[in-house]
Amino acid sequence: MSNSEQEKRELQEFNFEDTIMPHLLSGEVGALLSGDGSAQTPVVQKALFLGPKSENADLVEKLLLQVFRDHVYWRRNFHPEDPPVISHAEQYSKGFLAFWGNFERELFALLGRLKSDIPFFSPRYIGHMLSETSIAGIVGYIAAMLYNPNNVSWEASPVTTLLEIQVGRMLAKMFGFGSTEEELEGTWGHITSGGTVANFESIWVAKGVKFLPIAVRYSARELDLTDLTAGPDNTPVTRMSAWELINLNPVEALDLKDRYLQNYVSAFPEDEKEEALAEAVSILKENTILSMGDHAFFSRLKGKDELNVPIMIVPQTMHYSWEKGPGIFGIGSKQVKRIPIDRYFRTDMILLRRELDRALSKRIPVIQVVGVVGSTEEGAVDPIHTIVKMRNEMRSAGLSFSIHCDAAYGGYMAACFRDRNGALRSLPDMQVDYGGWPSRNIYASFCGMSETDSITVDPHKTGYVPYSAGAIVFRDGRCKELVAQEAPYALGGREKQHPHEIHIGKYIMEGSKAGASAASVFLSSQVIPLNEQGYGKILGRTAANAKTFYNHLLEVADAVGDEFKIVPFFQPDTNIVDYLFNVTGNDKLDVMNRFSLKIYSKLCIDPERPVQTRRFIVSHTEFGYENYNPIVLKQILKEQMGVKPGYFIPADEFISKKAKGKTDGYDDHIFVFRTTLMNPFVVEKVTPDKNYIEMFMHELPVRLKHARTVLKL
Numbered sequence: 001m002s003n004s005e006q007e008k009r010e011l012q013e014f015n016f017e018d019t020i021m022p023h024l025l026s027g028e029v030g031a032l033l034s035g036d037g038s039a040q041t042p043v044v045q046k047a048l049f050l051g052p053k054s055e056n057a058d059l060v061e062k063l064l065l066q067v068f069r070d071h072v073y074w075r076r077n078f079h080p081e082d083p084p085v086i087s088h089a090e091q092y093s094k095g096f097l098a099f100w101g102n103f104e105r106e107l108f109a110l111l112g113r114l115k116s117d118i119p120f121f122s123p124r125y126i127g128h129m130l131s132e133t134s135i136a137g138i139v140g141y142i143a144a145m146l147y148n149p150n151n152v153s154w155e156a157s158p159v160t161t162l163l164e165i166q167v168g169r170m171l172a173k174m175f176g177f178g179s180t181e182e183e184l185e186g187t188w189g190h191i192t193s194g195g196t197v198a199n200f201e202s203i204w205v206a207k208g209v210k211f212l213p214i215a216v217r218y219s220a221r222e223l224d225l226t227d228l229t230a231g232p233d234n235t236p237v238t239r240m241s242a243w244e245l246i247n248l249n250p251v252e253a254l255d256l257k258d259r260y261l262q263n264y265v266s267a268f269p270e271d272e273k274e275e276a277l278a279e280a281v282s283i284l285k286e287n288t289i290l291s292m293g294d295h296a297f298f299s300r301l302k303g304k305d306e307l308n309v310p311i312m313i314v315p316q317t318m319h320y321s322w323e324k325g326p327g328i329f330g331i332g333s334k335q336v337k338r339i340p341i342d343r344y345f346r347t348d349m350i351l352l353r354r355e356l357d358r359a360l361s362k363r364i365p366v367i368q369v370v371g372v373v374g375s376t377e378e379g380a381v382d383p384i385h386t387i388v389k390m391r392n393e394m395r396s397a398g399l400s401f402s403i404h405c406d407a408a409y410g411g412y413m414a415a416c417f418r419d420r421n422g423a424l425r426s427l428p429d430m431q432v433d434y435g436g437w438p439s440r441n442i443y444a445s446f447c448g449m450s451e452t453d454s455i456t457v458d459p460h461k462t463g464y465v466p467y468s469a470g471a472i473v474f475r476d477g478r479c480k481e482l483v484a485q486e487a488p489y490a491l492g493g494r495e496k497q498h499p500h501e502i503h504i505g506k507y508i509m510e511g512s513k514a515g516a517s518a519a520s521v522f523l524s525s526q527v528i529p530l531n532e533q534g535y536g537k538i539l540g541r542t543a544a545n546a547k548t549f550y551n552h553l554l555e556v557a558d559a560v561g562d563e564f565k566i567v568p569f570f571q572p573d574t575n576i577v578d579y580l581f582n583v584t585g586n587d588k589l590d591v592m593n594r595f596s597l598k599i600y601s602k603l604c605i606d607p608e609r610p611v612q613t614r615r616f617i618v619s620h621t622e623f624g625y626e627n628y629n630p631i632v633l634k635q636i637l638k639e640q641m642g643v644k645p646g647y648f649i650p651a652d653e654f655i656s657k658k659a660k661g662k663t664d665g666y667d668d669h670i671f672v673f674r675t676t677l678m679n680p681f682v683v684e685k686v687t688p689d690k691n692y693i694e695m696f697m698h699e700l701p702v703r704l705k706h707a708r709t710v711l712k713l
């Protein structure tokens with residue numbers, strides 16, 4: 001190459017970098033990704049899914065092919081001057097062909113094995129909380145997966161990181177954490193591997209925020225900031241006790257941190273401010289519980305500053321992540337107070353109040369109170385609005401805490417409550433659309449979500465997207481700085497960070513994670529908007545279907561009342577129905593449980609039998625004496641099942657009866673049938689005169705009779 005040619009080439013390369021392919025800043029990429037773009041026509045339910053018979057196969061095939069071809073072009077056109085590395089000759093070589101032959105065999109073997117998987121797509125699958133995945137979810141996932149972005153840092157995912165941030169804001173909007181662009185920027189939401197990690201993150205942050213004011217006080221003393229005040233009475237922080245400081249509201253705690261920084265920095269001339277800020281941040285960081293560790297943090301609080309062992313308060317219907325999490329974060333699973341359920345399987349607000357009063361009078365720090373929206377076993381919705389109200393009242397009395405809403409399952413139903421402009425819908429409008437759902441209480445509860453501090457929601461549950469995609473949304477995004485870690489290797493080598501460059505990995509529990517999940521959730525929310533026109537259409541329908549299922553059970557119960565008891569023991573709050581079976585006249589709990597198990601054995605996944613032998617698949621749960629309010633359960637046994645409540649006993653009592661061989665009639669749990677009506681097609685006809693729900697109901701008496709005969713009851 002001659003000198004001038006060389007020069008020309010270098011120049012070309014230089015220009016290439018600078019003008020043709022600029023290093024796009026996130027804001028610029030964001031501008032290319034237009035608005036929230038939500039389609040403003042109502043979704044057509046049948047267009048959203050592949051369908052139980054793959055009815056939409058042609059459409060999906062076309063999309064998948066487009067996705068793949070588009071990716072192929074992208075590869076070819078990245079430096080088209082680069083030569084290919086795999087030649088045709090190689091592709092037809094013996095070794096190559098043999099490898100592919102083997103590959104194909106293995107693939108077909110895998111595809112064969114997958115046929116034993118569970119037909120979640122079928123309206124006959126009415127078991128656990130999963131069903132069809134949306135086409136948008138699948139296609140969005142595969143499209144991004146081919147690019148394999150890693151949403152740990154902006155440098156590894158310039159496009160999908162933005163999608164993830166956008167998804168966080170869309171969810172925040174749906175929950176009412178904000179409505180304007182500016183308000184939503186103040187929130188913080190991102191995708192997690194699932195509801196479990198989202199719940200963990202809420203604990204991590206709640207603990208950080210809870211003890212933040214104490215860290216500020218120590219830091220303020222170090223920096224001699226005597227005029228720093230906190231709370232509604234503007235009390236000087238350096239004179240506040242540890243107990244007073246931890247009972248500031250989460251927002252007040254975060255305000256305090258900001259004021260501490262401003263206060264310190266304001267004393268410096270302009271050119272020294274940046275350094276002063278760094279100093280104040282670093283001193284604060286040294287004093288936080290997350291950097292000191294519980295032992296060091298608590299043991300320096302002495303005398304009137306000494307704190308009792310902190311607790312968390314969760315519903316009895318909690319998901320077991322609430323048992324794991326407090327152990328992981330050094331709170332201790334024994335410090336988790338479980339509030340028993342009421343008659344509707346919602347957290348009993350009177351008992352919650354009692355626990356909070358106790359905490360106040362005994363000065364026990366409460367890190368977090370959790371309410372569930374769509375409990376895992378029952379789909380029950382806790383009165384979130386009442387928890388919010390209680391916090392406001394307790395705050396004036398001197399006790400505060402973070403409120404977390406575990407809406408892993410029910411969260412997407414918030415879409416039913418928002419009109420196309422994001423405004424709250426009226427209760428009567430909703431009830432007309434969704435067969436009477438929601439009740440006044442459920443409505444109030446969903447409205448109350450906007451005043452919680454954080455919300456867990458699982459796109460891979462009622463968002464109908466493929467695993468893994470959970471999400472956590474914080475109302476006050478400032479909290480993310482408390483858990484922020486610097487990971488220089490992930491932050492890129494360039495000297496100056498652009499303010500728009502978002503490194504999600506810095507603020508979250510996980511590290512590397514699939515950008516494909518973000519794309520999947522993003523595309524789903526674009527195609528199926530997070531309002532009444534989109535997800536609201538599907539999920540409102542499922543709530544109505546659950547009510548239909550519930551009513552049908554009551555009808556069958558009426559028809560076979562002489563022989564059997566069929567009891568759906570509460571009206572569904574969301575789209576899960578729980579129910580019990582018994583033989584009329586039987587008053588023994590163990591017999592009732594055995595009878596139920598027998599029925600269930602024909603309605604469950606059985607590794608011994610092909611799944612095709614199942615006409616329907618439901619799921620079950622067990623209500624243990626210790627885990628559920630026995631007063632409520634005994635009442636159901638007595639009044640609705642005809643079982644002597646005395647037969648329901650604690651596990652240790654049951655074990656000692658067992659040792660004496662005297663368990664006749666007794667048991668320590670109740671076997672419960674659980675049906676999740678997530679599949680929107682359960683009300684489609686399966687025969688000319690019956691839909692899937694009707695078919696299930698039609699077969700029910702036969703199943704009960706069969707179980708009774710086999711067990712000779």
Ligand SMILES: *Cc1c(COP(=O)(O)O)cnc(C)c1O
Binds near residue numbers: 321374
């Ligand atoms: C499913 C569920 C979780 C856990 O979510 P994963 O995605 O399985 O980790 C947490 N809380 C509730 C209420 C749930 O239903």
